[in-house]
Amino acid sequence: MSMSVSLRRKNRPQAFYQGRPKMRLYLVRHGEAVSExxxxxxxxxQRxxxxxxxxxxxxRRAKLKVDLIWHSGKVRALETAQILGGALFVKDPPVTRQGLAPLDPIKLIENQLRKREEDLxxxxxxxxLGKLASSLVSGSSSPDLVTFQAGGVACLERLEGGSWRLEWILSPGLL
Known part of the structure; x- marks a missing residue:
């Protein structure tokens, strides 16, 4: 992937990548859960x-648009999906998807993502989530490449050529 850096106002660097986003993927770690x-x-x-x-x-203030929300089916993931879906006015209710459990292999979901074009x-x-994000961006499923706080969101973009890039990552503590 070719990248050049230029300076914006206030001397902030901005990266320009070849290729335009074809799909945005928002990976969300469920919010903090009560203990077992x-x-x-x-x-x-409550937190x-x-x-x-x-x-x-x-x-919502950032005008983020999502066409569909998948979740693992665990209560904490469903509740997180419902809250975010409501805040973002997602038309359809969140969908329980097999293959999203903590220790599931990532290949099934990776393959399904190749066929999708809507923002998910x-x-x-x-x-x-860490393994999936790392694999999409770098080809390695090392879970420490991208880390998630509880309630955190990472935005990945798939470019026209099929490669992925990490666009941004946020945690509730930054807001």
């Missing part, structure tokens, strides 16, 4: 819910 001792289903904690709501408000949000878990 408190509730074996591990729904969002987790507040963090995800804050993230949703921020993303996936709400899931570690280490799956």
């Amino acid at each position: 001792e408190v509730n074996p289903e591990r729904p969002l904690s 987790g819910r507040l963090d995800v709501e804050k993230m949703g408000r921020f993303l 949000m996936i709400v899931g878990h570690l280490p799956f």
Whole structure:
């Protein structure tokens, strides 16, 4: 991938990449959950819910558009998906998708992403999200290349040539 850097106003660097975005993929780690001792289903904690709501408000103000939301089916992922879907006015309800559990292999989802063109949000878990993001961007599934805080969002873009780039990453603590 070829990249050049120029300076914008206020001397901020801005990167220009070859290729235009063909698809945006938003990877979201579920918000903070209660412990298994408190509730074996591990729904969002009060703090987790507040963090995800804050993230949703921020993303709505940023005019983020999502066509579809997938989630793992675990309660904390479903709740996170519902909160973000409501904040972003996503037309269809979040869809439970097989292959998004914490220890699932990433190849199934990687293959499905190759066939998609609409902007998609996936709400899931570690280490799956870190491995998926790393594999898409670098070809290596090392989970430490991209890290996620609870309630954090990473935006990846697939370019016309099929390569992926990490556009940005946010955590609730930054908002």
